[in-house]
Amino acid sequence: MYPPKFDYYRASSVDEALSLLQQHGANAKVLAGGHSLIPMMKMRLAQPGVLIDIGRIDELKGIRVEGDTLSIGPLTTHAAIAASEDVQRLATALSDAASVVGDLQVRNRGTIGGNLAHADPASDLPAAVLALGGEIEARGPAGSRTIAADDFFQGLFTTALDENEIITAIRVPTGQGTRVSAYVKFPHPASGYAVVGVAAVLDIAGNKVTTARVAANGAFECAKRLAGVEQALSGADATAEAAASAAEHATDGFSADDFMSDIFASADYRAHLLKVYTRRALQKALERA
Amino acid sequence: MQISLTVNGRPYTVDVEPRMLLVHLLRDVLDLTGTNVGCDTSQCGACTVIMDGEAVKSCTVLAVQADGSDILTIEGLAKDGELHPLQEAFWNNHGLQCGYCTPGMIMTAYHLLQVNPNPTEEEIRHGLEGNICRCTGYHNIVRAVQEAAQRM
Numbered sequence: 295m296y297p298p299k300f301d302y303y304r305a306s307s308v309d310e311a312l313s314l315l316q317q318h319g320a321n322a323k324v325l326a327g328g329h330s331l332i333p334m335m336k337m338r339l340a341q342p343g344v345l346i347d348i349g350r351i352d353e354l355k356g357i358r359v360e361g362d363t364l365s366i367g368p369l370t371t372h373a374a375i376a377a378s379e380d381v382q383r384l385a386t387a388l389s390d391a392a393s394v395v396g397d398l399q400v401r402n403r404g405t406i407g408g409n410l411a412h413a414d415p416a417s418d419l420p421a422a423v424l425a426l427g428g429e430i431e432a433r434g435p436a437g438s439r440t441i442a443a444d445d446f447f448q449g450l451f452t453t454a455l456d457e458n459e460i461i462t463a464i465r466v467p468t469g470q471g472t473r474v475s476a477y478v479k480f481p482h483p484a485s486g487y488a489v490v491g492v493a494a495v496l497d498i499a500g501n502k503v504t505t506a507r508v509a510a511n512g513a514f515e516c517a518k519r520l521a522g523v524e525q526a527l528s529g530a531d532a533t534a535e536a537a538a539s540a541a542e543h544a545t546d547g548f549s550a551d552d553f554m555s556d557i558f559a560s561a562d563y564r565a566h567l568l569k570v571y572t573r574r575a576l577q578k579a580l581e582r583a
Numbered sequence: 584m585q586i587s588l589t590v591n592g593r594p595y596t597v598d599v600e601p602r603m604l605l606v607h608l609l610r611d612v613l614d615l616t617g618t619n620v621g622c623d624t625s626q627c628g629a630c631t632v633i634m635d636g637e638a639v640k641s642c643t644v645l646a647v648q649a650d651g652s653d654i655l656t657i658e659g660l661a662k663d664g665e666l667h668p669l670q671e672a673f674w675n676n677h678g679l680q681c682g683y684c685t686p687g688m689i690m691t692a693y694h695l696l697q698v699n700p701n702p703t704e705e706e707i708r709h710g711l712e713g714n715i716c717r718c719t720g721y722h723n724i725v726r727a728v729q730e731a732a733q734r735m
């Protein structure tokens with residue numbers, strides 16, 4: 295099964311990629327790891343006339359600790375994120391999420407930038423980046439801007455990125471004091487994608503939770519925060535019991551229509567899974583405190 | 584577009600259409616038909632090869648993306664008529680029945696043992712998640728990888 299025909303350009307810098315994007319407009323797509331785009335092209339779900347391969351732009355790769363921020367290049371693979379001790383220590387939920395993406399071969403090719411830009415509702419990294427309070431740096435013809443993860447995911451396969459923008463960095467604050475986090479998912483038994491996945495990030499002082507950020511993917515058309523759980527946990531005891539009762543608020547503020555539904559998992563079942571996986575994510579994070 | 588790559592130690596320079604997949608370059612142009620196509624939808628892992636040291640599904644990599652890289656396929660494992668320990672271990676442990684998934688299984692296991700020379704059974708199963716076998720039920724495949732790990 296071949297992808298449809300396209301013209302191929304290999305960009306050697308971000309500037310070159312941006313000017314190619316500018317030149318070819320809506321007909322062009324950026325190619326990173328290709329593990330969403332190539333399967334979609336083979337199925338004729340996407341037929342860009344031009345592919346701009348950014349896969350060799352070294353400045354877009356790598357993981358750096360900059361003060362109290364973890365800065366990750368968009369071309370960093372899931373495997374590299376999963377193997378990074380810095381990510382494991384400073385943004386554990388992201389490490390968890392990267393290590394359960396697809397399978398070993400997918401993790402070797404797929405990138406964090408491609409994963410976030412593609413914004414598949416069943417992807418694993420969006421909830422982790424959202425719960426960690428991450429930021430997406432994007433560069434376009436008009437220069438660079440920073441988009442909070444809270445504003446980035448807008449709907450099914452839809453983000454705040456403009457057509458001619460490229461993600462140039464993902465930044466995650468590492469937090470002050472004791473921050474613990476975790477991501478857990480219920481994988482689709484055949485595809486491995488998240489039917490429901492929940493990321494929980496807890497700041498703890500003494501034996502109280504001071505702030506909680508909790509987000510889910512799989513359940514909704516894009517990754518979303520679970521405000522009911524966050525409120526229930528703010529100031530709560532940092533215990534498994536408090537986590538279990540907060541998890542009961544996972545569906546607060548959502549209506550039945552907000553939940554995805556398909557042949558494998560109905561909206562009801564996803565709403566049920568959301569509570570269960572919220573509890574597991576919170577308890578796993580607490581075990582790390 | 585002209586690309587150059589090394590496959591099983593041998594350098595090649597070939598002209599390819601941008602949409603050609605690495606697996607078709609290997610099979611149809613270079614005549615290395617050991618690498619199989621199972622699903623063609625990035626699920627089954629039958630097409631797995633090692634690209635610059637990492638296991639990848641060659642049905643989901645464009646040949647142009649492999650320009651300049653070093654590829655190892657199942658044909659490159661045996662040396663001087665001697666099977667690679669992984670190949671022997673699959674044979675010894677009945678790690679295959681029809682054999683269709685085997686080249687991909689072995690190449691993924693090769694990568695796995697490269698990064699983790701002494702994997703636990705659980706780590707082997709997690710590592711081989713991207714390789715589907717319709718025949719064996721996996722137990723003998725896991726045993727084969729365990730035996731290979733001991734011998735390598």
Ligand SMILES: Cc1cc2nc3c(=O)[nH]c(=O)nc-3n(C[C@H](O)[C@H](O)[C@H](O)COP(=O)(O)OP(=O)(O)OC[C@H]3O[C@@H](n4cnc5c(N)ncnc54)[C@H](O)[C@@H]3O)c2cc1C
Nearest residue numbers: 324326327328329330331396404405407408411417418461
């Ligand atoms: C078999 C299989 C199983 C999978 N299972 C999972 C899973 O369980 N969980 C999960 O989260 N994902 C899963 N994936 C998807 C995988 O994580 C993809 O790698 C990822 O979603 C896309 O990253 P990529 O680098 O491959 O991007 P590409 O496919 O190259 O690009 C995807 C999209 O993002 C755009 N893009 C890429 N990089 C940038 C950038 N820097 N700036 C702007 N736009 C950009 C492209 O133009 C394209 O529209 C799976 C994929 C496969 C093939």
Ligand code: FES
Nearest residue numbers: 621622623628642
């Ligand atoms: S043929 Fe490539 S994954 Fe199945």
Ligand code: FES
Nearest residue numbers: 680682716717718
């Ligand atoms: S041996 Fe037949 S598919 Fe694995």
